[in-house]
Amino acid sequence: xxxxxxxxxxxxxxxxxxxxxxxxxLTLFGGVVRREWGRVGQKGRRVQHxxxxxxxxxxxxxxxxxxxxxxxxxxxxxxxxx
Numbered sequence: 001x002x003x004x005x006x007x008x009x010x011x012x013x014x015x016x017x018x019x020x021x022x023x024x025x026l027t028l029f030g031g032v033v034r035r036e037w038g039r040v041g042q043k044g045r046r047v048q049h050x051x052x053x054x055x056x057x058x059x060x061x062x063x064x065x066x067x068x069x070x071x072x073x074x075x076x077x078x079x080x081x082x
Contacts (some may be wrong), residue, residue: 008073022065030052033060035064
C-alpha cells in the first residue's frame with residue numbers, strides 16, 4: 001500500500017511559492033514516510049523516516065498534515081494505491 005499527499009502554499013504578497021509532498025509505504029520491515037519540500041518550480045529536499053509499522057507511519061503523516069495546514073498549505077492531490 002502506498003499513499004502520497006501533495007500540498008502547496010502560495011502567497012504572492014509574501015513571495016511564498018512552496019510545495020510539500022509526503023507519502024507512506026508499507027515495507028517488509030514496517031512503514032516508511034518520505035517527505036519532500038521546496039519552492040514551486042525548483043527541485044526540493046528529501047527526507048525518509050522508517051517506522052516499525054505502517055500504522056505508525058500513517059500517524060506521523062497525520063501529525064505532519066496538521067502542521068502543514070497550520071502553516072497555510074492546501075492539499076492539491078491525494079493519491080492512495082492498494
